[in-house]
Amino acid sequence: MLGELQIAVDFTTLPLRPDVFTIDAFVAFGRELGPFSLRWYSLSYIAAIVLGWCMLAKMIKLPGSPMNSEQLDSFITWATLGVIIGGRLGYVLFYNPDQYMAEPLSILRLWDGGMSSHGGIAGVLIACFGFGRANKVSGLRTLDFVAVVSPLGLGLGRLANFVNGELWGRPTGTNWGVIFPDAGPEPRYPSQLFEATLEGAILLSVMLALFWGTRARLRPGLLAGVFGVCYGISRFIVEFFREPDRQLGFLSSGLTMGQTLTIPMVIIGGILILRAVSRPPLPLTAPLAA
Numbered sequence: 001m002l003g004e005l006q007i008a009v010d011f012t013t014l015p016l017r018p019d020v021f022t023i024d025a026f027v028a029f030g031r032e033l034g035p036f037s038l039r040w041y042s043l044s045y046i047a048a049i050v051l052g053w054c055m056l057a058k059m060i061k062l063p064g065s066p067m068n069s070e071q072l073d074s075f076i077t078w079a080t081l082g083v084i085i086g087g088r089l090g091y092v093l094f095y096n097p098d099q100y101m102a103e104p105l106s107i108l109r110l111w112d113g114g115m116s117s118h119g120g121i122a123g124v125l126i127a128c129f130g131f132g133r134a135n136k137v138s139g140l141r142t143l144d145f146v147a148v149v150s151p152l153g154l155g156l157g158r159l160a161n162f163v164n165g166e167l168w169g170r171p172t173g174t175n176w177g178v179i180f181p182d183a184g185p186e187p188r189y190p191s192q193l194f195e196a197t198l199e200g201a202i203l204l205s206v207m208l209a210l211f212w213g214t215r216a217r218l219r220p221g222l223l224a225g226v227f228g229v230c231y232g233i234s235r236f237i238v239e240f241f242r243e244p245d246r247q248l249g250f251l252s253s254g255l256t257m258g259q260t261l262t263i264p265m266v267i268i269g270g271i272l273i274l275r276a277v278s279r280p281p282l283p284l285t286a287p288l289a290a
Contacts, residue, residue: 008187009178016163044160048153055149063284066141082127083120090119118261140220147227148207155200162192191242198234222276228269232262
């Protein structure tokens with residue numbers, strides 16, 4: 001009968017592996033080196049930075065942009081450090097503080113995994129304003145431009161999470177879903193793909209439409225505010241389908257840590273939107289530090 005068909009997908013049957021390629025261990029200069037591997041998760045960061053750089057290079061050619069090409073090249077370093085340091089420290093502080101308090105040096109073991117999207121966003125925010133102060137340009141307008149390309153990193157990162165078979169969803173309660181290794185026999189929601197769609201593809205489309213189809217870029221804080229509200233709402237919704245982190249579970253509020261961290265993002269984003277639309281737009285010849 002149709003209702004008895006098994007439609008769950010066994011993740012192990014999919015042609016997915018965490019590594020793009022692996023170089024086996026070898027002996028050189030009398031020492032054994034390796035093995036070395038390039039993982040899809042690492043590649044997602046590299047791809048997001050390179051693609052974001054290319055998109056920003058095109059975006060800043062429009063009149064009234066907050067930086068020039070030379071400054072953009074410098075900013076990419078700031079942004080990369082913001083993503084990595086912010087993402088790692090966010091994971092340590094919000095999701096697994098006890099483990100890293102017991103073994104502080106393990107914070108540096110980035111190859112073991114453990115990054116927070118909220119921490120990465122906070123790191124980029126700090127990078128934008130730090131860069132703006134150091135280069136005498138508008139940190140808020142820099143953040144607006146970066147907000148447009150940020151969904152690239154979020155979407156690619158969630159696709160890499162799915163390839164790794166990690167951060168899976170809650171049990172579906174039906175015979176539909178994906179059976180992930182180490183997650184038990186129940187079919188689960190592929191919440192990584194939900195996030196890649198909402199926080200990645202859809203949010204990127206919204207941000208690009210606003211940037212290229214309107215003059216939102218000339219209202220300081222508007223694009224950053226839209227990103228904060230849309231990302232926060234998307235993440236809050238998807239968390240209902242995503243399994244809470246094992247070491248945390250549900251908080252005393254009944255929410256997950258991911259949902260809790262999105263609340264201030266939505267509030268701050270809403271404030272930025274109201275502030276931006278209540279003021280006249282900047283002229284196309286707006287100075288860099290406007």
